[in-house]
Amino acid sequence: MKFKTLSLVVLALAVSGCGGVDPNSPQGQRQTIFKQMLKVSEDLGGMLRGRIAFKEQAFVEGAVELDQLTRTPWQHFPQVREEGDESRARDEVWQRQARFQELARAMEASTAALVAATAAHPLTPETLAAPMQRVEDSCKACHEEFRAF
Incomplete structure (x- = not known):
């Protein structure tokens, strides 16, 4: 009985380790960064839309964090798509590098402009709505061209 139980546990662990993205691979690293960007962006947007209480300092810190994050995922897109890369990035990322880099x-x-907008006081959701919308629009533009949904 113990052998069967042990065998099932080992089998379950082996199966659970299959099919995941290596967190140290370029794909795994960029996915982690994009998830962080999404979380921060959702929090900022939530403050502006009233889903989360607007806290000036939290917004400023979030804008700075988002700006820093947006400068990092691009380095994890190799010049050529890696074999076995099962990402949501379309092949156009590698075929149209100039356009991808432009976006x-x-x-x-857009995130730098959002940070700059946080320097004007008093900060209000109304004054930050347009710069945040430009951030969201820039995300959407890249996704529409280069992400397979």
Whole structure:
């Protein structure tokens, strides 16, 4: 009985380790960064739309964090798609590098503008709505061209 139980546990552990993305691979690293970007962006948007209480300092810190994050995922897109890369990135990422990089720089510019907007006081959801919308629009533009849904 113990042998059967042990065998099932070992089998379950072996199966659970299959099929995941290596967190140290370029794909795993960029997925982690994009998930962090999404979380921060959702929190900022939630503050502006009233889903989360607007806290000026938290918004400023979130904007800075988002700006820093947006500068990091692009380095984890190798020049050529790696074999076995099962990401949601379309092949166009590698076929149209110039356009992909253009949209990456637009994203960086939009988050930098959001950080700059947090310097004007008093901060209100109304004054931050337009810069945050530009951040969201830049995310959407890249997803529409380069992400397979």
